[in-house]
Amino acid sequence: xxxxxxxxxxxxxxxxxxxxxxxxxxxxxxxxxxxxxxxxxxxxxxxxxxxxxxxxxxxxxxxxxxxxxxxxxxxxxxxxxxxxxxxxxxxxxxxxxxxx
Amino acid sequence: xxxxxxxxxxxxxxxxxxxxxxxxxxxxxxxxxxxxxxxxxxxxxxxxxxxxxxxxxxxxxxxxxxxxxxxxxxxxxxxxxxxxxxxxxxxxxxxxxxxxxxxxxxxxxxxxxxxxxxxxxxxxxxxxxxxxxxxxxxxxxxxxxxxxxxxxxxxxxxxxxxxxxxxxxxxxxxxxxxxxxxxxxxxxxxxxxxxxxxxxxxxxxxxxxxxxxxxxxxxxxxxxxxxxxxxxxxxxxxxxxxxxxxxxxxxxxxxxxxxxxxxxxxxxxxxxxxxxxxxxxxxxxxxxxxxxxxxxxxxxxxxxxxxxxxxxxxxxxxxxxxxxxxxxxxxxxxxxxxxxxxxxxxxxxxxxxxxxxxxxxxxxxxxxxxxxxxxxxxxxxxxxxxxxxxxxxxxxxxxxxxxxxxxxxxxxxxxxxxxxxxxxxxxxxxxxxxxxxxxxxxxxxxxxxxxxxxxxxxxxxxxxxxxxxxxxxxxxxxxxxxxxxxxxxxxxxxxxxxxxxxxxxxxxxxxxxxxxxxxxxxxxxxxxxxxxxxxxxxxxxxxxxxxxxxxxxxxxxxxxxxxxxxxxxxxxxxxxxxxxxxxxxxxxxxxxxxxxxxxxxxxxxxxxxxxxxxxxxxxxxxxxxxxxxxxxxxxxxxxxxxxxxxxxxxxxxxxxxxxxxxxxxxx
Numbered sequence: 001x002x003x004x005x006x007x008x009x010x011x012x013x014x015x016x017x018x019x020x021x022x023x024x025x026x027x028x029x030x031x032x033x034x035x036x037x038x039x040x041x042x043x044x045x046x047x048x049x050x051x052x053x054x055x056x057x058x059x060x061x062x063x064x065x066x067x068x069x070x071x072x073x074x075x076x077x078x079x080x081x082x083x084x085x086x087x088x089x090x091x092x093x094x095x096x097x098x099x100x
Numbered sequence: 101x102x103x104x105x106x107x108x109x110x111x112x113x114x115x116x117x118x119x120x121x122x123x124x125x126x127x128x129x130x131x132x133x134x135x136x137x138x139x140x141x142x143x144x145x146x147x148x149x150x151x152x153x154x155x156x157x158x159x160x161x162x163x164x165x166x167x168x169x170x171x172x173x174x175x176x177x178x179x180x181x182x183x184x185x186x187x188x189x190x191x192x193x194x195x196x197x198x199x200x201x202x203x204x205x206x207x208x209x210x211x212x213x214x215x216x217x218x219x220x221x222x223x224x225x226x227x228x229x230x231x232x233x234x235x236x237x238x239x240x241x242x243x244x245x246x247x248x249x250x251x252x253x254x255x256x257x258x259x260x261x262x263x264x265x266x267x268x269x270x271x272x273x274x275x276x277x278x279x280x281x282x283x284x285x286x287x288x289x290x291x292x293x294x295x296x297x298x299x300x301x302x303x304x305x306x307x308x309x310x311x312x313x314x315x316x317x318x319x320x321x322x323x324x325x326x327x328x329x330x331x332x333x334x335x336x337x338x339x340x341x342x343x344x345x346x347x348x349x350x351x352x353x354x355x356x357x358x359x360x361x362x363x364x365x366x367x368x369x370x371x372x373x374x375x376x377x378x379x380x381x382x383x384x385x386x387x388x389x390x391x392x393x394x395x396x397x398x399x400x401x402x403x404x405x406x407x408x409x410x411x412x413x414x415x416x417x418x419x420x421x422x423x424x425x426x427x428x429x430x431x432x433x434x435x436x437x438x439x440x441x442x443x444x445x446x447x448x449x450x451x452x453x454x455x456x457x458x459x460x461x462x463x464x465x466x467x468x469x470x471x472x473x474x475x476x477x478x479x480x481x482x483x484x485x486x487x488x489x490x491x492x493x494x495x496x497x498x499x500x501x502x503x504x505x506x507x508x509x510x511x512x513x514x515x516x517x518x519x520x521x522x523x524x525x526x527x528x529x530x531x532x533x534x535x536x537x538x539x540x541x542x543x544x545x546x547x548x549x550x551x552x553x554x555x556x557x558x559x560x561x562x563x564x565x566x567x568x569x570x571x572x573x574x575x576x577x578x579x580x581x582x583x584x585x586x587x588x589x590x591x592x593x594x595x596x597x598x599x600x601x602x603x604x605x606x607x608x609x610x611x612x613x614x615x616x617x618x619x620x621x622x623x624x625x626x627x628x629x630x631x632x633x634x635x636x637x638x639x640x641x642x643x644x645x646x647x648x649x650x651x652x653x654x655x656x657x658x659x660x661x662x663x664x665x666x667x668x669x670x671x672x673x674x675x676x677x678x679x680x681x682x683x684x685x686x687x688x689x690x691x692x693x694x695x696x697x698x699x700x701x702x703x704x705x706x707x708x709x710x711x712x713x714x715x716x717x718x719x720x721x722x723x724x725x726x727x728x729x730x731x732x733x734x735x736x737x738x739x740x741x742x743x744x745x746x747x748x749x750x751x752x753x754x755x756x757x758x759x760x761x762x763x764x765x766x767x
Binding site: 019022023024031092093095 | 744745746747750751754
């Protein structure tokens with residue numbers, strides 16, 4: 001069995017990739033995917049600690065996170081469609097209507 | 101009957117409310133006019149009842165107060181809605197309701213077919229209500245309510261033809277001038293209340309209580325200040341120098357308004373007020389002297405202007421200013437009875453004169469209208485020879501003119517002669533007496549002159565109208581002529597209740613009823629003069645001499661007018677051609693309006709403009725807009741942070757997380 005550090009390092013790498021993706025990409029769908037990647041990186045950490053500590057709590061949280069992520073994806077996709085109908089674009093550079 | 105005194109002001113108020121709210125729907129002129137005139141007639145009946153009951157009581161019991169309810173009560177201050185009946189207020193109630201009723205009746209005919217007929221009667225009733233409050237209120241505050249009310253109604257009625265700019269301006273002028281005076285009145289009330297309260301712990305504004313405590317008023321600077329403040333109020337309301345210029349302009353209103361407000365009632369409010377406060381005025385020789393001088397100067401000054409005016413109503417307006425000057429002259433020499441007497445007789449003959457001029461204007465307007473001429477129906481230069489066409493108007497007008505000129509037997513003679521005699525013989529002003537009498541006497545001569553000039557130019561001689569227009573002239577209807585006849589009769593006989601003593605003795609012991617009747621009101625002042633003021637008492641021969649002189653002066657004035665305007669009409673033109681500067685100065689009212697414009701109005705306007713453009717716009721708006729600009733500047737910096745881009749927010753979150761984690765790890 002691998003040591004917990006390996007899982008945590010993998011998780012950190014995935015999280016960083018996700019973060020950089022959110023910050024640098026313009027396509028909203030890609031940004032969503034990057035957010036999913038960050039969430040799953042965190043999920044990986046939960047499960048690693050859960051196994052390491054012999055405690056089921058972490059795994060329960062993972063289900064919550066996945067549920068919320070699914071809901072978020074559904075809402076986000078709806079927003080994207082609505083936005084695309086108005087602007088014919090899903091580039092986040094165009095999403096600044098809240099600014100005066 | 102005394103208990104019903106509250107009905108007197110209430111009736112016109114109800115009339116005013118009915119016409120004001122429903123008049124537009126009623127439409128029928130007879131009903132509207134009937135309600136208004138009827139309301140005043142009810143008041144007149146009650147006033148008559150009160151007068152007769154008053155006369156049935158012995159002199160010292162002729163004071164009655166009726167409190168309806170307590171209006172304001174705060175600490176030691178108390179003001180009632182309450183009424184005071186004494187010989188003075190009863191006299192005023194009779195004048196206001198009696199003359200007022202006749203003028204209401206006249207108005208129904210005069211205002212026939214006018215737009216806003218109901219509005220006119222609403223205002224006129226409201227005016228009557230205010231005036232009745234003024235004269236019957238038992239305290240200074242209620243008097244002030246009436247004082248302001250008549251000012252407001254005067255403003256509304258002067259500006260009745262509001263689509264004409266001149267009428268609107270005249271209304272504004274009257275309003276502003278009166279406001280200056282009212283400021284003085286209020287200061288007087290405050291000072292008097294404060295003086296009696298602080299020094300003597302007598303906190304009251306009730307006339308009867310004030311009179312009871314008159315001994316507490318020690319002659320001095322404060323009493324003089326109080327008197328002069330009240331007098332400032334009186335100069336505004338009663339059109340005295342320096343606040344008289346609004347009254348001639350007030351002729352922009354309908355003619356009955358000129359008769360009711362600007363001749364018979366409101367403008368005499370100042371005289372009434374001083375008579376009411378006589379117990380204070382008698383304590384201040386300085387104030388009395390000021391009043392006497394202002395009165396005499398106004399009487400003379402306005403009379404000179406009257407000699408050169410061509411507008412029939414304007415002559416009467418200056419005549420009113422001049423006659424009010426007489427009343428103040430009487431007040432100023434301590435002859436309160438004579439002043440009130442002249443107030444009463446003046447109300448009769450001047451109302452008659454104004455209504456007569458209204459009748460003439462009415463007929464002239466009609467005649468000129470038929471001819472499609474746009475000549476001025478009020479200009480005497482367009483008239484002449486009207487006496488054959490309008491006999492009733494002519495006769496009544498002639499009677500009133502003789503009365504104002506001061507021919508013995510007519511009302512004006514008795515009152516004017518009494519004032520001139522008192523000005524000469526009063527114990528207050530010493531050597532100034534001769535000057536005061538002189539001003540009054542010359543003004544009397546001028547009055548006779550310009551009034552007969554008016555009569556000769558209007559009713560005598562060849563007509564200056566075209567034949568067609570002259571043919572269309574006709575006598576006014578009965579609603580106009582009946583009030584004229586009533587007022588002419590009053591001008592004829594009204595003076596006999598105040599026959600001077602020496603004349604009464606000759607006529608078989610005819611007493612001076614009026615003096616005896618008003619005696620209780622002025623008893624305190626008369627006693628005070630007897631004990632504290634010592635002056636010479638001229639002999640009977642002097643009194644006869646003065647009376648003779650004033651008759652001679654009046655006859656000379658009439659003779660001069662007859663000579664210049666009947667016998668040799670070319671002389672006035674030659675006179676004007678010889679002294680063009682003098683004529684222009686008199687014709688333009690000595691340029692007083694222009695001087696006021698230069699000295700007061702324009703600087704005030706300049707100050708206003710400066711405060712607007714220099715202070716309000718630059719400083720006040722600068723501060724307000726400056727605060728906004730500063731806030732806007734700061735927010736302008738902050739808004740760079742709010743880009744609206746998801747990236748930037750996410751990036752700031754990441755930086756925050758890094759910072760927090762860093763602090764947590766490396767602390």
